Amino acid sequence: MNDSITPNAALASETLVPINKAGARFPHPVGRTALERWMRHGVRNVQLESILIGNRRFTSEEAITRFIERTNEQRDAVGHVRKSPMELAAKKMELGLN
Numbered sequence: 001m002n003d004s005i006t007p008n009a010a011l012a013s014e015t016l017v018p019i020n021k022a023g024a025r026f027p028h029p030v031g032r033t034a035l036e037r038w039m040r041h042g043v044r045n046v047q048l049e050s051i052l053i054g055n056r057r058f059t060s061e062e063a064i065t066r067f068i069e070r071t072n073e074q075r076d077a078v079g080h081v082r083k084s085p086m087e088l089a090a091k092k093m094e095l096g097l098n
Contacts, residue, residue: 009051011049011050011051011058011059011060011062011063012051012053014060014061014062014063015060015061015062016051016053016058016059016060017058017059017060017061017064018056018057018058019032019035019036019039019050019056019057019058019059020032022035022059022064023035025061025064026064026068027068035048035059038067039057039059043071044071046067046070046071047067048063048064048067049063049066049067050063
């Protein structure tokens with residue numbers, strides 16, 4: 001992993017999970033590549049929080065829960081991701097997000 005992932009010192013007080021085991025903590029198993037992408041780039045402007053301890057990267061049970069909740073909130077704010085661009089634009093206008 002590189003330093004572009006923003007560490008979160010508050011994670012140190014939570015239930016830590018090594019990244020190589022974190023994928024199994026999601027409702028559907030997630031691969032390490034997806035976890036790394038979510039830590040670096042995020043999904044719908046939400047990043048999976050992580051911390052580097054020594055030379056190992058960790059996330060936490062609580063961070064995984066926050067990530068799932070926040071990505072679902074973002075999804076619900078603009079509608080289901082499979083809607084057409086016209087439907088999404090209409091939903092954004094309806095919500096005043098333009």
